[in-house]
Amino acid sequence: MTSKIENQTSNDLFSTVVFETDVCECGNPYNAAYLQKFRDYKARGFLAYRCEVCQKKVNEEEWRKKVAEEENAIALENCRKFFFEESILDKKLKLATFDNYHPRNDEQKKGKEIAIRYVNSFDHDNPRGLLLFGNYGTGKSHLSVSIAKKIVDKRNFVVFLPVPDYLANLKATYGNNSDTELRIINKIARVPLLILDDIGRVDPSGWVEEKLFQIINRRIGMHTIYTSNFGPSELPHRIGGRNFSRMMEDVHPLRITGDDHRLKHFK
Known part of the structure; x- marks a missing residue:
């Protein structure tokens, strides 16, 4: 004082x-x-x-x-708080890092290398995206959260959302004055990096396609990462051709396959 x-x-x-x-x-x-x-x-x-x-x-x-060091520390704390408050992460994903992702084949090793390069080359003026696709249990979500944490450490706001939960949250706003659908969309549409996990999992419908379009279209020209159990040949049928076309603009597809990590203790 x-x-x-x-x-x-x-x-x-x-x-x-x-x-x-x-x-x-x-x-x-x-x-x-x-x-x-x-x-x-x-x-x-x-x-x-x-x-x-x-x-x-x-x-x-x-x-x-x-003063600059103190301001950077405050900014970092705010970005970390935002990430964990606005993202939907299970207990294991909260602990996910590059250090505890252990590749089991060449595809997974390549996936980890590309994910690390994505972090190192992250540039607001050169937005790029990734589509991590392949069978379940190969660490696609783990890698994307690992990316997210590193980008957060660079003092950026990041959100990780499983698409099924995102769509459920939109439906939950109907008839609820406390949080509108538009507010949810606007919040995630503006972040420097958005990760939409498990896209294509929800059965297709006109409503699903329209809600996905609203966010995918807003993310064109911004850093966005998608993960999916469906590949480029299947996703147009799961999310609509129009959505897939927009989603893949400046997005690099990366196939990651292998045995289910979650079942490793049963072998």
């Missing part, structure tokens, strides 16, 4: 140096100098401080670096 201990040293209307007391990291009080502008308490900049006890000195450059 700061308290003013000395009045202005200059009567300059446009800027004045103000000294205040605060507490150093060593626990002792110190005097800090601020450049206050237009006599507005909020419109001021830090100059320097020196602690007489530990003799620690901080200049403006060091202070700005510290």
Whole structure:
């Protein structure tokens, strides 16, 4: 907590140096100098401080670096909180990382390598997508969550949604004034990276195709990852040809097959 201990040293209307007391990291009080502008308490900049006890000195450059580090830490915390609050993850997926994804064949090894490259080359100005497809239990969701966590660590907002749950949430808004369908769509349509898991699983219908179109169409030109048990030859029949065409714009298909990881203990 700061308290003013000395009045202005200059009567300059446009800027004045103000000294205040605060507490150093060593626990002792110190005097800090601020450049206050237009006599507005909020419109001021830090100059320097020196602690007489530990003799620690901080200049403006060091202070700005510290502030930037604190701002980055807050941004990272917000992105992580958003990811876990807005995504739908089971207990195992919450723990998914690249480190605990263990490929069992060449396709899975290649899938992991491409997923890591996707993270390393993530660029807001060059949006790209992935379609991870193949039989169930091969780690497609695991890899996509691993990607998500790394992108979150770069201070980006990310959402992971299983498509069946997403569609169920839309239906649940009908007749409910607390959360509208449009609000749900808008929230996920704008994030830097959206992962739609298990697309094609819900039996096709006119309503399903229309709701998928609303989000797929909004994601064109943005980073989007899809996972599915259906391949490029089957998905048009599961989600509609129009949706599949839009979905695959700037999206790299990646086949991942193998034995079901979930049944490894039964062999």
